[in-house]
Amino acid sequence: MVTTQAISVQAVSKIYPGGVHALADVSLEVRQGEWIAIMGPSGSGKTTLLSILNGLDKPTSGQIHVLGTDTHGFGPDDWAVFRRENIGLVFQQFHLIPYLTAVENVMLAQYYHSMPVREQALAALERVQLAGRAHHLPSQLSGGEQQRVCIARALINDPKVVLADEPTGNLDEENEARVLDVFRSLHAEGKTLVVVTHDPEIGCAGERIVALSHGKVSKDTRTAEGERLLSARAVTGEVREHLR
Amino acid sequence: MLAHMIRHSLVKSARVTAWSLATLTASAALATIFFAVSIDVGETMTRSLRSLGANAVAHAGQRHDGPGAPATTTTADWERVRELAKARRADLVELQLRVAMLQGAPTAIVTADSAGLARMTPYWAMNGVRAVAEDECAMGRKLAQATGASIGKSVEVHFEGAARSERYRVTGIFDSGDEDEGRIFVTRAVRPGDARFSYALVSVPGGEPDIDALNASLAAGAAGVELTPLRQVLHGEQAVVGKINLLTGITLLAVLLLSSVGVTAAVLSRVIERRKELALLQAIGARRRSVVAFLLSEGASVGIAAALVGYAVGTGLSQVIVRQVFGVSVTPHVAPFLAATVVSVVIATLAAGIGARRALRMGTAVLLKGE
Numbered sequence: 001m002v003t004t005q006a007i008s009v010q011a012v013s014k015i016y017p018g019g020v021h022a023l024a025d026v027s028l029e030v031r032q033g034e035w036i037a038i039m040g041p042s043g044s045g046k047t048t049l050l051s052i053l054n055g056l057d058k059p060t061s062g063q064i065h066v067l068g069t070d071t072h073g074f075g076p077d078d079w080a081v082f083r084r085e086n087i088g089l090v091f092q093q094f095h096l097i098p099y100l101t102a103v104e105n106v107m108l109a110q111y112y113h114s115m116p117v118r119e120q121a122l123a124a125l126e127r128v129q130l131a132g133r134a135h136h137l138p139s140q141l142s143g144g145e146q147q148r149v150c151i152a153r154a155l156i157n158d159p160k161v162v163l164a165d166e167p168t169g170n171l172d173e174e175n176e177a178r179v180l181d182v183f184r185s186l187h188a189e190g191k192t193l194v195v196v197t198h199d200p201e202i203g204c205a206g207e208r209i210v211a212l213s214h215g216k217v218s219k220d221t222r223t224a225e226g227e228r229l230l231s232a233r234a235v236t237g238e239v240r241e242h243l244r
Numbered sequence: 245m246l247a248h249m250i251r252h253s254l255v256k257s258a259r260v261t262a263w264s265l266a267t268l269t270a271s272a273a274l275a276t277i278f279f280a281v282s283i284d285v286g287e288t289m290t291r292s293l294r295s296l297g298a299n300a301v302a303h304a305g306q307r308h309d310g311p312g313a314p315a316t317t318t319t320a321d322w323e324r325v326r327e328l329a330k331a332r333r334a335d336l337v338e339l340q341l342r343v344a345m346l347q348g349a350p351t352a353i354v355t356a357d358s359a360g361l362a363r364m365t366p367y368w369a370m371n372g373v374r375a376v377a378e379d380e381c382a383m384g385r386k387l388a389q390a391t392g393a394s395i396g397k398s399v400e401v402h403f404e405g406a407a408r409s410e411r412y413r414v415t416g417i418f419d420s421g422d423e424d425e426g427r428i429f430v431t432r433a434v435r436p437g438d439a440r441f442s443y444a445l446v447s448v449p450g451g452e453p454d455i456d457a458l459n460a461s462l463a464a465g466a467a468g469v470e471l472t473p474l475r476q477v478l479h480g481e482q483a484v485v486g487k488i489n490l491l492t493g494i495t496l497l498a499v500l501l502l503s504s505v506g507v508t509a510a511v512l513s514r515v516i517e518r519r520k521e522l523a524l525l526q527a528i529g530a531r532r533r534s535v536v537a538f539l540l541s542e543g544a545s546v547g548i549a550a551a552l553v554g555y556a557v558g559t560g561l562s563q564v565i566v567r568q569v570f571g572v573s574v575t576p577h578v579a580p581f582l583a584a585t586v587v588s589v590v591i592a593t594l595a596a597g598i599g600a601r602r603a604l605r606m607g608t609a610v611l612l613k614g615e
C-alpha cells in the first residue's frame with residue numbers, strides 16, 4: 001500500500017449472541033483525511049460497525065486496521081490506549097459525566113491521555129463556541145450544547161480519526177448546522193471523519209456515502225462534494241506535476 | 245483530577261455515600277470499642293473486675309518451729325498484714341467471727357466494717373439492705389429459712405460463755421452461694437478476746453500470680469497469716485473476661501459482616517447506576533485498571549473518613565461504657581485506631597472492588613449505545 005488507509009475493514013462479520021447477523025462480510029477502506037457518511041435503515045448495522053471500528057466491541061470474524069495498525073489481538077486496554085492516542089468519539093447521547101462541568105468533562109479526556117490543562121480545554125470549548133458555558137454542569141446545558149461539549153472532548157487530544165454516531169440525531173437545525181461547521185473545519189484540517197447519520201444533509205456534506213443494508217454494504221457512492229474535491233485534488237496534482 | 249472526580253461523584257451519590265459512611269463509621273466505632281476494651285484485658289479489665297469483690301482470704305497460718313516439732317497456729321499481726329497488703333495495692337477487710345446460739349443452734353456472728361464488707365461482697369444478692377447501724381444485721385438466706393427470720397424482725401443471739409445476749413434487727417437477707425448464707429453479719433465492735441478467730445477478705449489486683457506474690461511477702465514479713473486464693477472467684481474472673489471477649493468478638497464479626505454486605509449492596513447498586521459513566525471512562529481511554537483504581541480510591545476515601553469519625557465516636561463510647569460497666573477509664577491507644585482504619589478501609593475497598601469487578605464485566609459498547 002502506497003498511502004496508508006486511515007481505516008481498512010476486511011471481511012468483517014458480527015454475530016450477536018442469539019444469532020443476529022448484524023454485519024455480514026463487510027469490507028471498507030477509508031482514506032486518511034477522508035470524510036465518509038454511513039447511512040442505512042434502522043438495524044442495518046451502522047452502530048455495530050462503528051463500535052467495531054472504535055474497539056468497544058469485537059468482530060466475530062474479519063480484520064480491522066486503523067492508521068496502519070492491525071488491531072487483531074487487541075484487548076480492552078490496548079484499545080483504550082489506542083483510542084486515547086488516535087480516536088475521538090462523538091455519541092448521540094453525549095455521555096457527559098453528570099457531576100463534572102463542561103470544561104472538566106473535556107479535561108477528563110486529557111487526564112487519561114496525558115495531563116489536564118485547563119487553558120487547552122477552554123480553547124477546545126471556544127472552538128465549539130461554548131467558552132461561555134465552560135463552568136456549567138451538563139444538566140444546565142441544552143442538548144446542542146452538550147453535544148458540542150462531547151465534540152470538544154473528542155477533539156482535545158488531537159485525534160487523527162473522529163468517529164461519530166448520529167451526532168445530530170438529538171439536535172435542532174441550528175445546532176445541527178453548528179456541528180456540521182465543526183466537522184467541516186475538522187475535515188479541512190485533514191482529520192479522517194466517519195459519521196453515522198440518518199440525515200441526508202449531513203451525509204452529503206461528506207465526500208462519500210457508504211450505505212448499509214442488512215449488515216452488508218449495499219452502496220458506496222461519492223457525493224457532489226466528493227467529486228468536487230476529487231477533481232480539485234486532481235487539478236492540484238496536475239499543477240504540482242506541472243510546476244515540477 | 246482524580247481527587248476532584250472522587251469528591252464530586254461522592255457528593256453526587258450523596259445517599260449511597262451517606263449510607264456507606266454511616267455503616268462504616270458504626271463498624272469502625274465498634275472495632276474501636278472492641279479493641280479499646282479488650283486490649284488491656286490482663287490489666288484494665290481484671291482490675292475492673294476486681295470490683296466484683298475479694299479474690300483471696302487471709303487467715304492465721306501454721307508454723308513449724310523445728311524439724312519434728314508440731315505445727316502451731318501463728319498469731320496474726322493484722323497491723324503488719326495491712327501494711328504489706330497496702331504495699332501491693334491490695335484491698336483488705338478484717339472480719340471477726342464469734343459463735344453464738346440462735347434458737348438453740350450454734351451460729352456464726354461475723355463482725356465487719358459495713359462499707360468494707362460491701363466492697364468485698366458486691367456479688368451478694370441482697371433482699372433489703374446491708375446492716376449499717378450497731379443494732380442491725382444482714383442474714384444469710386439459709387439461716388433465715390431455718391429460723392424463720394424475716395426483714396424487719398429482730399433476732400436474739402446468746403453467747404454462752406459470756407452469758408449475755410445481743411439483739412439485732414434484720415435489715416437484709418442475702419444469697420451468696422457459699423457458707424456465708426448460714427451466717428449473720430453485723431457491724432457492732434467486738435470486745436477484745438470475744439472473737440473465736442479473725443480473718444480478712446482481700447482483693448488483690450491482678451490474678452493468681454499476684455496473690456502468690458503477696459503471700460510470699462506476707463510470709464517474709466512474718467505477719468502470721470496465709471493467703472488462700474478464692475479459686476472460684478479467680479477462675480470466674482478469667483472466665484468472665486474470656487466470655488466477654490468472645491461475645492464482643494462474635495458480635496463485632498457479625499456486625500462487620502452485616503456492614504460489609506450492606507456497603508457492598510449499596511456500592512453495587514451505585515455501580516450499576518453508573519455503568520454508563522464507567523464505560524465512558526474506558527471509551528475516552530481509561531484502562532481497566534484506571535477504572536478500578538478510581539472506584540477503589542473512592543471506596544478508600546469513604547473508608548478513611550469513616551475510620552476517623554468512627555474512631556472518635558468509638559473512643560468516646562468505650563470511655564462511657566467501660567466507666568459505666570467497670571468503673572475505670574480506658575487509656576487511648578493506637579491499636580484501636582489501626583483496627584478502626586483497617587476495618588472500615590478494608591470493607592469499603594472490598595465493596596468497591598466487588599463493584600469494580602461487576603462494572604468491568606458489562607460490555608462497554610452496549611452501554612454506550614442505548615438510550
Ligand SMILES: Nc1ncnc2c1ncn2[C@@H]1O[C@H](COP(=O)(O)OP(=O)(O)OP(=O)(O)O)[C@@H](O)[C@H]1O
Nearest residue numbers: 016017020022041042043044045046047048049610
Ligand atoms: N447487543 C446486541 N445483542 C443482540 N443484537 C444486537 C445487539 N446490538 C444490536 N443488535 C442487533 O444488530 C442489528 C444491528 O444493530 P445496530 O445497532 O448496529 O443498528 P443501526 O444500524 O445502528 O440501527 P439504528 O439506526 O436504529 O441505530 C439489529 O438487528 C440489532 O437488533
Ligand SMILES: [Mg+2]
Nearest residue numbers: 046047048165
Ligand atoms: Mg445505531
